[in-house]
Amino acid sequence: MVLVKDGSRGGLYHDWVYGHTGFLYRHGGYRWDGTAWHRPGVVFDSAYERYDARPVQDALTVTAADLLVHPADPGKASIATIAGFTAPTTVLPNWRDHLALWAEHRRRVPDARPLHVCVVDLNAPELEPGRLVDRAGLAKIASVAEDDLPDPRFEDHKMPEPQAHGAGGPRWS
Incomplete structure (x- = not known):
């Protein structure tokens, strides 16, 4: 349980809802909106200037x-x-x-x-360990060479937040 004074609520709420480290997020950015789970914001909708809310199938x-x-x-x-x-x-x-x-x-x-x-x-089928992909799988999905992905040592912030970390590094849904 977290107790927060009303005056402090605004900034914290922004972090909890929009900051990917907030407690309303799970598995690398999956978000609960009170009725359904949504995938991390990686598809940007330029018309509305926001990330597209994509519901999780079979969550x-x-x-x-x-x-x-x-x-x-x-x-x-x-x-x-x-x-x-x-x-x-x-x-x-x-x-x-x-x-x-x-x-x-x-x-x-x-x-x-x-x-x-x-x-x-x-819990969702897309979060099962066997369905997660590593950097090579992510490059294949994006139709780019793995070397064209941001360098994990210097440009990790340019990558989507991973849903899991394993012995072989980060893994994404």
């Missing part, structure tokens, strides 16, 4: 209720104070325990949204 939304079907122990999680909070640099190994603690606290809130509508992640 399954994963909710808090879905994840809490599996055993979790809220006693292994903790609540941090603002003064003592430090953002983790890696994924918490007991993330489900923290989710269970969050869900336990929500039960005391009379108007809290039900867990089955609290969106956490997505």
